Amino acid sequence: MINLFLTYIVPGSVFFPILVFLLHRKTATGALVLLFGYLVMSAIVNITAVVLATLHHRNLWLLHVYTVLETVILLLFFIRLIPARRAKTVVWSLMILFPVACIVNWLFLQNSSNFNTYTRSIEAIIIIGVSAYCWVSSSAETVRMRWTDNPVNWVISGLLLYFASALFLFLFSNYLLANTQTKADDPIWDIVWVTHGFLLVIMYILFGIGFIKSKNAR
Amino acid sequence: MPDNLYYLIVVGMLGVFLLIALMIMLQVRNQNKLLYQQQKMTEAEIAHQKDLLQSVITSQESERQRIGADLHDEVGSVLSSLRLLIEKHAQTRTENDDPSFTSQSKSLIDRVITNVRQISHNLSPRISGSYGFFDAIHELADTVNQSGSIRLKLDFDENIAELPIQENTAMAVYRVLAELINNTIKHARAENINISVSVMNDKMDMTYTDDGIGFPADRHQAGRGMGMQNIESRLNMIKADWQFPQKNAKGFAMKIAVPLK
Structure with a gap:
């Protein structure tokens, strides 16, 4: 049951916001299109990972590629939301520096047989920081609509909930991987990954709600 | 451990x-x-x-x-x-x-x-009581009809003369009608204006129609005009309700319900 949830249901939940976007594609414009691009990329990576795992091939290298693509697309998404020029420059700089850091990490520190815990946790901190900045700057602006009517609020909440909560997991992924053989019978071991799966599903549901609310932003 | x-x-x-x-x-x-x-x-x-x-x-x-x-x-x-x-x-x-x-x-x-x-x-205009009010409206209609370019028809309920209308209410309605007539003459390119008034349950219902080019499709565009703002303010002052029925029909129409008490 847990295997079904982790292998198929969690990766498949990415199709929920994708379908919602397609149903609301006339109203979901601007930054939300970039978010849709991110979801499509996630779906492709998830399918590839499931296929590789089914064929008993290693798929951890995908996570290294996914981390770079995810960060770049999400930062592009945030650039569309940030009005301040200086903050935009910082985000552009991060978008160039982070892939460089990922390549250095892959070549010299954590190769494709390890989790990229260093860069994945840095990614989480970047996303948390930029999300929090967007939140604060949008609060400082004149409020035009109810919080729940603004699609961006739902998306940023989803990102914050996922990346902040999963940060601990990103930090200790290699530890978990190293102990997989000896601790696989520990029920807590399953709970860690199930919790992560639920966080991911919550994020995708919040993205879907954001797409539904996109008609209010026009 | x-x-x-x-x-x-x-x-x-x-x-x-x-x-x-x-x-x-x-x-x-x-x-x-x-x-x-x-x-x-x-x-x-x-x-x-x-x-x-x-x-x-x-x-x-x-x-x-x-x-x-x-x-x-x-x-x-x-x-x-x-x-x-x-x-x-x-x-x-x-x-x-x-x-x-x-x-x-x-x-x-x-x-x-x-x-x-x-x-x-x-x-x-000397308006006091229902007689004065309707006399003033008749005079207004006569002045418009004398111009010859437009025909104004009044349709009053017989019972109206028995009802007391407060002077400020009567004056506000008179001014609103004068403004509507003015708008029709200036903008509507109409040939006929019709004003009908009926009274029921301490409420005076008034319908103003013309056969001109009608109300602009964008309601707000019309709402921006100073004349319409004055009309709405005067009607608010006497706590009257109003609406613009038959939006797509030819000409302009406005229904006004004025409380008499």
């Missing part, structure tokens, strides 16, 4: 999740509160603007009445005295005096008296 790291990771994840969820809830509450305050401020601003406009209309009305009364009472009576004086002087005229002077002077004074009376009446 060493700590179970898996357990610590799960607890850490749940703790951060709760913290972020709490932050989101606070943000929702804070932003909605801010929005509520902004809406209240906007409503207060609109109410203030309405009050200001109503004050302007009220003071404009009282000033019109004062000028109208002064013209009628002061200037009118002085002109009447002047006419009498000229008549009296004519009786004592000598053979050298020009006889046409008296008739020309009297004729000019009569014209000035008529004009002054007309201006005074336009500034402040």
Whole structure:
């Protein structure tokens, strides 16, 4: 049951916001299109990972590629939301520096047989920081609509909930991987990954709600 | 026994999740509160603007009445005295005096008296009670019909004469009708205006229609006009309801429901 949830249901939940976007594609414009691009990329990576795992091939290298693509697309998404020029420059700089850091990490520190815990946790901190900045700057602006009517609020909440909560997991992924053989019978071991799966599903549901609310932003 | 790291990771994840969820809830509450305050401020601003406009209309009305009364009472009576004086002087005229002077002077004074009376009446129509109100409306209709370019038809309920209408209500409705007629003449390119009035349950229902080019498709475009703003302010002052039915039909139509008590 847990295997079904982790292998198929969690990766498949990415199709929920994708379908919602397609149903609301006339109203979901601007930054939300970039978010849709991110979801499509996630779906492709998830399918590839499931296929590789089914064929008993290693798929951890995908996570290294996914981390770079995810960060770049999400930062592009945030650039569309940030009005301040200086903050935009910082985000552009991060978008160039982070892939460089990922390549250095892959070549010299954590190769494709390890989790990229260093860069994945840095990614989480970047996303948390930029999300929090967007939140604060949008609060400082004149409020035009109810919080729940603004699609961006739902998306940023989803990102914050996922990346902040999963940060601990990103930090200790290699530890978990190293102990997989000896601790696989520990029920807590399953709970860690199930919790992560639920966080991911919550994020995708919040993205879907954001797409539904996109008609209010026009 | 060493700590179970898996357990610590799960607890850490749940703790951060709760913290972020709490932050989101606070943000929702804070932003909605801010929005509520902004809406209240906007409503207060609109109410203030309405009050200001109503004050302007009220003071404009009282000033019109004062000028109208002064013209009628002061200037009118002085002109009447002047006419009498000229008549009296004519009786004592000598053979050298020009006889046409008296008739020309009297004729000019009569014209000035008529004009002054007309201006005074336009500034402040004598409206008190239902009779005065409907007389004033009839006079307005007569003036429009005399122009010949447009035909105004009135359709009144027989029972209306028995109902008391407060003077400020009557004056507001009169001004609204005058403004609507003015709009039709200026903008509508209409041939006919129809005003029908009926009274039921202490409420006067009035329907104004014309067969002109009609209301602009964008309601707000029409709402921006100063004339329409004045109409809405006057109707607000007497707590009347109004609507614009048959949006897509030919011509303009407005239904007004005026409470009489």
